[in-house]
Amino acid sequence: MNLNCKVLIVSVIVVLFGSCSDTTNSQDSQSSVSSESVNEGLTLVKNNCYVCHNPNTKSHDDIIAPPLIAVKKRYLMAYPSQDEFVREMTHWITEPKEDLALMRGAVERFKVMPKLAISKEDAQKIAQYIFENEVEAPAWFAEHEKQQHGGDAGQGRGKGMGNGHGHAGQGGGRSNAWMSDIALVDGKKWESDDITMEHIENLKQIIADNKVRDDEAAFKGLAKKMTKELDLLFSDCTMEGPDHDALHKYLVSLINKKDMLAEVDSQEKGRKIVARIQEQLNDYERFFQ
Ligand code: HEC
Structure with a gap:
């Protein structure tokens, strides 16, 4: 049975279970972080998510969705604050949409997560639970993370699993494939010239300055400012050889995101893309010195 079949069957099961659990949807007080609400959160996760995001899989080849810990x-990388995390995840659970997915590599491998029959209240409880509690990781996960994602704890990848969602050899994530394309050899960073560093800092500043407004017009304006800065970066660049090639791959990916930003048709998409651009800019120092 191929993967899509599996996902389809599982989706059907989920819809069936999902609609059952809706009827038992309780409305207890939302504020308490009692062990009761923790238990409720865990039960909701087990009933609604584990069927695909299963922590008991035997290996990375065995899965039909990324484990919840990876999710x-x-x-957390994109939404470090609890408010954002819970809001965005709740939204995703009730309305998964391919073009808003952060886990591009996973979308390519598994197809986008199907829409579940789940109430917004339950989705919110689940998101809250996932943020506040440690989620169970499959036994193979730590080793996989080390292999696929560098295993270079000393390299300032403190946020964990930040890179390589492309999972080289699986078609690569459209958005983060650059990370596997320019993977560090023996943890040694690529050499960057100072002026390029400076332009990267300017780009970060441009994004930061834009925080006050984030409607569609602002996104287009932002893309334009980025284009200008990137043009300067190109004309100033003195890098050569493999370091330059690595920079080139990094920039192609950044420019793709910038081009997507110029064409967004909703605030929501714009915000997601800005978050990804910001992330990639912040990642520069992890790959270049
Ligand atoms: C029918 C299978 C299935 C079920 C059930 C399921 N998921 Fe997913 N989920 C996936 C797949 C496949 C992906 C990876 C592709 C993607 O990102 O859309 C995914 C990705 C995600 C992502 C990452 C989205 C992104 O930005 O890329 C989140 C968050 C998520 N799932 C949360 C949940 C939660 C919480 C539950 C339980 C309420 C759940 N999922 C139930 C299949 C499922």
């Missing part, structure tokens, strides 16, 4: 880590 959590990816979300």
Whole structure:
């Protein structure tokens, strides 16, 4: 049975279970972080998510969706605050949309997560639970993370699993494939010239300055400012050889995101893309020195 079949069957099961659990949806007081609400959160996760995000899989080849711990880590990178994390994850659970997915590599491998039959209240409880509690990791996960994602704890990748969602050899994530394309050899960073560093800092500043407004017009304006800065970066660049090639791959990916930003048709998409651009800019120092 191929993967899509599996996902389809599982989706059907989920819809069935999902609609059952809806009827038992309780409305207890939301504020308490009692062990009761923790238990409720865990039960909801087990009933609604584990069927695909299963922590008891035997290996990375065995899975039909990324483990929940990987999802959590990816979300924490993009949404470090509890408010954002819970809001965005709740939204995703009730309305998964391919073009808003952060885990591009996973979308390519598994197809986008199907829409579940789940109430917004339950989705919110689940997101809250995932943020506040440690989620169970499959036994193979730590080793996989080390292999696929560098295993270079000393390299300032403190946020964990930040890179390589492309999972080289699986078609690569459209958004983060650059990370596996320019993977560090023996943890040694690529050499960057100072002026390029400076332009990267300017780009970060441009994004930061834009925080006050984030409607569609602002996204287009932002893309334009980035284009200018990137043009300067190109004309100033003195790098050569493999370091230059690595920079080139990094920039192609950044420019793709910038081009997507110029064409967004909703605030939501714009915000997601800005978050990804910001992330990639912050990652520069992890790959270049
Ligand atoms: C029918 C299978 C299935 C079920 C059930 C399921 N997921 Fe997913 N989920 C996936 C797949 C496949 C992906 C990876 C592709 C993607 O990101 O859309 C994914 C990805 C995600 C992502 C990352 C989205 C992104 O930005 O890329 C989140 C968050 C998530 N799932 C949360 C949940 C939660 C919470 C539950 C339980 C309420 C759940 N999922 C139930 C299949 C499922």
